[in-house]
Amino acid sequence: xxxxxxxxxxxxxxxxxxxxxxxxxxQKALRRASRRALMWEEEAAALLEQGRSLTELTAVGPYLExxxxxxxxxxxxxxxxxxxxxxxxxxxxxxxxxAKQPAWLRSVKGDLQMHTTWSxxxxxxxxxxxxxxxxxxxxxxxxxxxxxxxxxxGINEDQLQHQADEIEMVNDRCRNGxxxxxxxxxxxxxxxRSIELNLNPRGEGDMDERALRRxxxxxxxxxxxxxxxxxxxxxYLAALRNPTIHILGHPRGRVYNFxxxxxxDWPRVFGLAAQLDKAVEIDAYPDRQxxxxxxxxxAKQAGCRISFGTDSHGPSQLRFMEYAxxxxxxxxxxxxRILNFMSAGDLLFWARTVRESxxxxx
Numbered sequence: 001x002x003x004x005x006x007x008x009x010x011x012x013x014x015x016x017x018x019x020x021x022x023x024x025x026x027q028k029a030l031r032r033a034s035r036r037a038l039m040w041e042e043e044a045a046a047l048l049e050q051g052r053s054l055t056e057l058t059a060v061g062p063y064l065e066x067x068x069x070x071x072x073x074x075x076x077x078x079x080x081x082x083x084x085x086x087x088x089x090x091x092x093x094x095x096x097x098x099a100k101q102p103a104w105l106r107s108v109k110g111d112l113q114m115h116t117t118w119s120x121x122x123x124x125x126x127x128x129x130x131x132x133x134x135x136x137x138x139x140x141x142x143x144x145x146x147x148x149x150x151x152x153x154g155i156n157e158d159q160l161q162h163q164a165d166e167i168e169m170v171n172d173r174c175r176n177g178x179x180x181x182x183x184x185x186x187x188x189x190x191x192x193r194s195i196e197l198n199l200n201p202r203g204e205g206d207m208d209e210r211a212l213r214r215x216x217x218x219x220x221x222x223x224x225x226x227x228x229x230x231x232x233x234x235x236y237l238a239a240l241r242n243p244t245i246h247i248l249g250h251p252r253g254r255v256y257n258f259x260x261x262x263x264x265d266w267p268r269v270f271g272l273a274a275q276l277d278k279a280v281e282i283d284a285y286p287d288r289q290x291x292x293x294x295x296x297x298x299a300k301q302a303g304c305r306i307s308f309g310t311d312s313h314g315p316s317q318l319r320f321m322e323y324a325x326x327x328x329x330x331x332x333x334x335x336x337r338i339l340n341f342m343s344a345g346d347l348l349f350w351a352r353t354v355r356e357s358x359x360x361x362x
Contacts, residue, residue, distance in 0.1 A: 005045050006071060008090045010078045012037035014071055015064075016085055016257050026063075033059040035256055038090050038286045045072050084260045087292040094326035105325045108340045110139035110347070111318060113196065113219060113249060113283065113309025118163050119144035120152040122314040125163075125170050125191060131315035133174070133189050139344045141194035142167060143219050143249075143309070148198040148206030157211040160195065164214070167191050190344050192216040196249060201225050203238025205245075212244040217351050219281070219309070220245035226253040226262060233264040240272050243358035246351055247307045247339075248273065250283035250290045258287075266295055270302035277354055279305035279339055284324035285317075296331040306333055308340045 006014075012034045019030035036059035037044075044054055054065040089097075098105050114128055115121035123131070125142055132140045144163070145154040155163065174189045194217040197205040205212070205220065212218050220239050239248060251269075254261030273280055280299055283290045288311060291299060299306060308324040310317055328338060335341040342350065 004075050006075050006078070007045070008037050008040050008043055008092055009088075011044055011068060011071065012088075012090070013078055013081055013085060014076060015067070017079060018067065029059070029061075029064060030067075031257060033064055034085075035059075035287060038088055038256070041091055043092055044068055048072050084254075085257050087294065088256055088286070088289050089323055089326060091286070091322060094322045097326040097330050098322060101329060104329050105322065106136075107335065108137075108308065108321060108325060109343065110137045110141070110340055111310050111312070111321060112141045112192075112194070112217065112247065112307050112339060113143045113281065114140060114312040114318070115144050115152075115196075116142060118142075118153075118155055118159065119149075120313060123312075125166055126173070127315050128312070128318075129170050129174060129189055129191055131318050135318060135321075137189060139190040139192055139347065141192040141217050141219070141309075143194045143196040143217075145196050146198045146205070146207050148200075149223055154198065154206075155195075157208050160207070160211055160215075164193055167193055192348075194219060196221050197245065198223055199235075199239055199242075201232075201235045203235055203240075203242050205242065209244055213355070216348060217246050218244050219247045219249040219307075221249040222253055222262070226259060229263065231264060232262040233268060235262075236264050236269040237272055240269070240276055240278055243355070243361075245278065246354055247279045247281055247309075249281045249307075249309065250288050250311070251280055252290050252292075252295070254288065254290050254292070256287045256289075261290065266298050267302060270299045270304045273299075274302050274304035277305065277350075277357070279307040281307045281309050282324040282327055283309055283311050284320040284322070285311035286320060286323060289323055289327065291327075293327055293331055296327055296333065300331055300333050300337070303337070306338045308338065 015030050015034035019027045022030055040057050054060050054068050116125050145152040147154045147156040170191050193215045197218050197220045199220050199222050252261030310320040312318050
């Protein structure tokens with residue numbers, strides 16, 4: 001029997017474990033490489049077998065290359081991953097999953113979370129739109145942070161209205177064929193007006209509801225009090241009952257090897273989302289991947305809708321869609337429960353229906 005080959009996922013864990021006993025600055029380098037291992041586009045073991053340098057991998061210099069080479073050539077037993085690093089796909093794992101159903105990723109029609117220079121993103125609305133057209137998308141949602149999250153450059157109601165003017169300009173340009181798409185679709189990309197609404201632990205947003213009602217979609221997210229260990233079910237139920245919200249974004253608030261995220265009675269949370277016909281997000285940013293696989297399966301069982309968002313902060317990060325798509329495919333979620341498989345018209349109809357239902361129930 002041949003020796004086991006360590007995967008990038010295994011190496012990410014070994015790097016994180018090694019960091020726990022290392023001193024600075026090595027500790028920082030090990031932790032950074034552990035995170036970047038989730039995004040290595042080739043398996044490190046395959047590079048070594050081809051006689052290539054592991055320094056081709058991001059965040060790997062000559063010193064860390066020695067660690068990786070030793071582990072690959074004389075494989076260690078990889079310890080069980082703690083919850084703070086559990087169920088994070090590497091991009092190579094995601095691509096292996098997606099390769100089993102090639103049409104799955106190609107059928108994704110849009111991306112429902114991204115940031116621009118209006119808040120903490122690096123790309124303009126036009127640049128994000130151009131990148132989406134290159135991917136053949138029908139729509140994207142611009143979800144810059146709202147005003148309460150000052151650390152991320154959150155925008156206020158006046159800025160949100162000025163952003164609407166820019167979105168309309170980009171939509172006019174797209175209607176006139178701004179970029180030739182790679183695929184046969186994408187000529188008529190629609191940029192949706194949206195926001196990542198900052199929620200307090202009571203499920204309340206930080207923006208005037210009149211401004212939110214002018215948006216196509218509202219993504220609600222918690223950004224504070226994310227380390228309590230006790231049950232936080234109440235804040236999720238309150239957020240879902242907030243009439244302005246369509247999608248509950250990165251629900252647990254977990255971050256790879258940094259923050260475990262919140263605990264809740266998830267079947268109850270997902271059950272209310274299904275009852276209200278609201279969606280919960282799989283945030284595809286490699287460090288988040290939230291919902292994780294176990295929670296995606298619970299959401300599927302509850303019958304609630306799922307939304308994919310890359311949480312992109314620049315045009316190149318739209319590629320992160322692979323993580324969300326692969327996780328949903330692995331969990332067996334049906335396409336008719338995923339917002340991103342809807343046409344733009346159907347998506348907007350759903351959003352209006354959710355808003356009208358919430359208004360009637362208020």
